[in-house]
């Protein structure tokens with residue numbers, strides 16, 4: 207049921223603590239919010255302080271930086287001066303330059319406050335600076351490893367990286383790079399997420415984490431966590447000169463997913479960053495619980511989902527056919543959901559769960575249901591309690607199938623079955639609370655589709671199983687379905703929906719049932 211993506215073979219050649227880019231990840235947003243993401247219409251929030259970064263503020267209390275690289279400010283390039291940035295000799299001005307300078311200054315300012323508290327030592331600011339890489343650049347970017355220089359082609363593989371040897375960072379500023387395309391589509395906030403992640407690696411170098419050489423996945427989880435903690439600061443209005451919105455947080459989650467590992471790479475391989483499922487979890491832990499939580503992730507890592515569920519998952523397109531016949535995704539998802547819920551609600555005290563049937567529709571006006579449909583049309587699968595039919599928005603299901611993969615359709619159906627389960631359980635919840643419980647239930651169902659870790663055999667009642675990437679397809683669907691603002695409270699924000707789905711995958715139906723009021 208999965209879509210496979212290519213490996214980045216060059217990873218092992220470079221001694222970088224960087225982030226491999228899965229360029230093929232689908233970041234299309236098929237819903238209404240895509241209309242509002244014209245980058246010109248969503249500039250960074252206007253600075254609340256003076257529009258300049260005081261150079262003294264970017265130097266933490268640990269002492270002055272030694273010869274920071276000079277900032278080359280081209281005439282006509284209206285970027286905020288920042289001692290850390292090395293723009294090189296021919297940098298094309300970018301819409302996000304000012305945001306980048308403000309975000310970097312604030313990330314460093316934040317660490318100058320946090321580091322002494324968290325690690326009990328003075329903070330030493332980044333020594334080697336931050337290099338903007340682009341094809342026109344002739345000023346060298348230092349190498350990281352045996353080579354004297356980092357070429358633009360190498361930088362493009364990583365989008366951004368931190369190099370412990372020279373204590374410097376570099377990011378892809380080129381027009382064909384993934385950061386340029388992500389900022390064009392979603393606004394500049396994703397740069398804050400990416401650079402806060404890389405700065406997290408600089409913190410690991412200072413704290414001795416990198417020297418202890420834990421598995422890469424562990425340091426990546428912590429860097430994602432640190433990034434989430436900084437984004438929470440920026441979203442709460444504490445960052446100097448910028449403030450992130452709910453839409454920015456959604457964009458941040460998209461950027462985390464875009465730089466996930468190619469599916470099928472074991473997360474304990476050198477260079478493994480983890481699936482979107484794991485990376486978003488680490489980001490959310492930092493966002494919700496703050497940087498002290500992230501510090502503890504080295505000794506007590508978050509639970510990780512296997513990124514290689516079965517040894518034999520080597521096909522290049524693991525998607526089941528869309529359809530209603532035997533062995534097609536709508537059909538076997540429905541069968542498995544019926545089995546799952548009749549067994550999950552078989553305990554004493556529960557009403558028995560009667561099987562549901564899927565009826566596709568093109569036109570909502572054609573739906574035949576005498577009572578009120580349960581669910582939300584944004585999700586695209588609505589439950590009719592009197593007929594026990596799930597009405598599936600077929601055009602929407604097909605477009606999500608094309609954009610994300612077959613488990614995006616399974617997520618839609620899983621949500622409708624979860625609504626039916628809530629009806630059976632007499633759930634009094636409505637609106638956002640109800641939608642979030644459905645996300646949790648859908649995650650609990652997905653858990654039963656993960657094959658047994660040792661045998662690789664399916665454990666679900668029908669033998670259905672998910673493959674690497676399927677959980678990420680659910681996460682991507684939750685991202686496009688969620689409310690565009692956390693004040694909307696209809697379906698839950700993407701952040702909340704993903705957290706609930708993850709809670710179900712990690713905790714099973716019992717954990718979800720605790721969300722029901724007594």
Ligand SMILES: [Zn+2]
Pocket residue numbers: 223224225403404407426429
């Ligand atoms: Zn990283």
